[in-house]
Amino acid sequence: MTEKKTRTDIKMIRSAVKFHGHLGPFLVLGLRMGLAAVQTLRPHGLHDLSATVWSSRNPPQSCAIDGIQFSSGCTLGKGNIRVRSSPMLRASFRTRKKSIIVKPTEKINRMLSTLPKNETQARLRARSIRISKIPDKDLITVTGSHQPQ
Numbered sequence: 001m002t003e004k005k006t007r008t009d010i011k012m013i014r015s016a017v018k019f020h021g022h023l024g025p026f027l028v029l030g031l032r033m034g035l036a037a038v039q040t041l042r043p044h045g046l047h048d049l050s051a052t053v054w055s056s057r058n059p060p061q062s063c064a065i066d067g068i069q070f071s072s073g074c075t076l077g078k079g080n081i082r083v084r085s086s087p088m089l090r091a092s093f094r095t096r097k098k099s100i101i102v103k104p105t106e107k108i109n110r111m112l113s114t115l116p117k118n119e120t121q122a123r124l125r126a127r128s129i130r131i132s133k134i135p136d137k138d139l140i141t142v143t144g145s146h147q148p149q
């Protein structure tokens with residue numbers, strides 16, 4: 001569990017890239033959003049966590065959906081994730097006891113919305129790795145933990 005709190009480890013990124021097909025900033029952001037949910041909610045077993053993701057349906061933003069599926073275990077195949085169209089990326093995660101909203105910080109939103117369209121693959125990878133090293137507090141906000149009825 002060392003370093004898990006603020007960093008996405010390189011092994012997880014590699015596996016996620018195999019699943020998703022390429023490395024990009026939104027994939028990494030999605031990984032971190034899902035990880036934060038698991039760390040905050042500490043679900044009991046495979047079926048205790050479910051998610052709703054609001055995202056654009058188009059890459060690059062929608063790449064985050066794969067990151068979230070990969071790190072949270074909430075997947076389309078298991079039926080414990082729903083995706084809603086929205087230009088603003090965010091996700092809610094629920095266990096039987098708690099629910100939270102996870103979203104990127106304003107700073108990260110600004111950074112990602114100004115990505116050059118014709119970024120080279122090498123630069124995109126470098127940017128993704130940089131994002132993977134940003135501490136949670138600067139990358140995402142987690143709010144709204146509460147006990148549902």
Ligand SMILES: [Zn+2]
Pocket residue numbers: 020022024027059060063
């Ligand atoms: Zn992608």
